[in-house]
Every structure is written in C-alpha cells, then in structure tokens.
Amino acid sequence: MFGLFKKKRTEAEPIEFNYDQVMVDLHSHVLPGIDDGAKNLDESMVLVQKMAELGIKKIIATPHIMVDFYRNDAESIHLALEQLKARVKEEGLDIKLEAAAEYYYDETFEERVKSGEVLTIGHNCVLFELSFVAKPQQIIPIIQKMKDKGYHPILAHPERYPYYSLEDYQMIKDWGCCLQINTISLTGYYGRHAKEIAEMLIDNNLVDYISSDMHHPRHAEALEKALRMPYLKKLIQSGVLKNMELL
Numbered sequence: 001m002f003g004l005f006k007k008k009r010t011e012a013e014p015i016e017f018n019y020d021q022v023m024v025d026l027h028s029h030v031l032p033g034i035d036d037g038a039k040n041l042d043e044s045m046v047l048v049q050k051m052a053e054l055g056i057k058k059i060i061a062t063p064h065i066m067v068d069f070y071r072n073d074a075e076s077i078h079l080a081l082e083q084l085k086a087r088v089k090e091e092g093l094d095i096k097l098e099a100a101a102e103y104y105y106d107e108t109f110e111e112r113v114k115s116g117e118v119l120t121i122g123h124n125c126v127l128f129e130l131s132f133v134a135k136p137q138q139i140i141p142i143i144q145k146m147k148d149k150g151y152h153p154i155l156a157h158p159e160r161y162p163y164y165s166l167e168d169y170q171m172i173k174d175w176g177c178c179l180q181i182n183t184i185s186l187t188g189y190y191g192r193h194a195k196e197i198a199e200m201l202i203d204n205n206l207v208d209y210i211s212s213d214m215h216h217p218r219h220a221e222a223l224e225k226a227l228r229m230p231y232l233k234k235l236i237q238s239g240v241l242k243n244m245e246l247l
Contacts, residue, residue, distance in 0.1 A: 015227045018055035021236050024243040025051060026060045026121050027156055027180060027211035031080035031099065034072055035064040037215045041087050048088060048095060050220040051212065054227070058096040058247055062127050065119075066104035074119060077101065102156055103128040105136055113145055120151065122246040127180070129156040135163040143177045153177040157213060159185050159197040169206055178208035178242070184222035186229040202235045208242050210235060 019025075029037025030047045038044040051059060061084075063077055064070040081099040088097060101119040103109050105128055112118050118126050126146055130136055146153040158169055158179045173179060182190070185198040201207050210232075212223050226232050235241065 015224075017233065017236070018227060019051075020055035020057070022055070022210060022241065022243045023057045024060065024246045025056050025058070025211045025214070026100075026125075026154075026209055026243065026246055027062050027102065027127060027182075028059055028214040029061070029063060029102075030059060030214055031061045031063055031077065031084055034076055034080050035070045037063070041083060043216070044084050045087060045091065045093075046217055047214050047220055048084070048097075049091075049093060050217075050223070051214065052093055052095045054224060056095065056212075058098070060121055060246065061097065061099040062102040062121070063099070064104065065101045067106050067108045072101065077119065100125075100127065105130050105139075105142065110142060110145065113142070113149055113151065116149065118151070121154070123152070124150055125152045125154050125178075125246075127154045127156055130161055132160055132162075135161075139172065140175055143172070143175050147176050154180050154209060156180055157182045157185065157194075159194045159201060160190055162193060166200060166204065169201060170204075173206055179206055180209035180211055181207050182213040183210050183226045183232065184212065184219060186231050187222050187225050189219075189222045199231050202231055202238075205238070205240055207235060207240065210241060210243065 029035055030044050032038050032041045032044045038047055048059060063072050065072045077099050085097050100121040120126055143153050155172060155177050159181050181198045181201060185194045188195045212219060
C-alpha cells in the first residue's frame, strides 16, 4: 500500500519546464470544422492559445484524411488553415501555423503515395496512422513505397496499437519509419497500456517526435498535465527528438 502512494507522488511532480524545448507540434486537429477536432474557430483558438501558453512556437495541423469519414483534400485544408491564421493574426497571437494531413492507412493510401498526392510535413514527411484494432498485413511494403517516392514516413501514436511488440516497433524503425508518440499518452489519457508502451518506446530510444494530437479542450488540459510526467522530462532531455528540425 505504501509503495502505491509513493508512486502516485512521483508521477505528480510539480511543473518545472514547458514545451519550449520541443517548440514544434506536428500532429494536431486544431483546424475548424473539418474533422473530429475543433468544431469552430472559437474552439480552434482555445486550443491554439493553450499550446502557445505551454511553449509551442509552431503548430502543424494535420486533419484526418480517410476515405470513409473525412474526405479532406488540399483545398479544404488550405481554406480552414487560412481562416485560422486570420483569426490568430486578429487576436495578436505569436505562433506559426502550417498544415499537412494525418493519413489513415486505408485502401486509398497506397495510391495517394504512388501518385504523389500527399500533403507533407517539413521536408517530405508523411504522417500516417493505422487501425486501433486490426493489425495491417502490409506495413513494411507501404513504408518501402513511401521511401522509394522520396517521402519520410512518420507513424502516428504507435503506443496506441495494442497488437505491436517492441520487436515490431524496432523493425518499423529499421525500415526507415519514424515514430511519433502522443504527449498525453504519458498521463494515462488513453489507458494504462498506451502509457506503458509509450514509456517502453522512450526507454528504448525509439521515439523521434512527440506531439499533442490535440482535438478538444480535454486534450489541452491533459497536455498541461503531461508536463508533470517524469517520462516526458526524460524524453525531452534525451536529445533524440527531431521536432525542432521542423521549425
């Protein structure tokens, strides 16, 4: 019993730093009204303002693109981005805004890669996600195809795929795919298993990027809470993160 109480105190450390050592958030859903993220401009501003307060200097919004639910394209994303940028300028908020996309690995993704019709982060980085319940059979071939096209694949929130082991993550990395964990996973927001996997990835130096995956105000609250997590401090101080390369 006493051991349990001691662990709780350890995980609730006071905030000693912010995200100014990360600076760039490359995975969020802050654009208004185009996916399951911010519902309107007012909610977008709540999220953006909170991220700025916590030390983020640049947000790369990544709306969902998936054939069955969110059929976004360059035009819809650009329009939403310009609306948010205008509001940010109006409010006098000092933060940079860009946009790309988070691609779901569905039946259309391979053709998008093949045709070169993907929105990229930074220098040809492509953010993609997998099913949370069904293990894909062809992840290595699609990584190879992205690499062959000159893209740099980034797998979103690997800690949320319960079917992968440490060996799987190492293999994905070895084939040239970067891993991006969600900051709030370290708080237990997505459950104990996701938290443990995120910590395992950090312990094994497999994390390349960390980002908010910000959708709504509850995520904003969890993002601030994450600043108390020892594993976040460990990751930031490890020197392995590539976020600042996207500034």
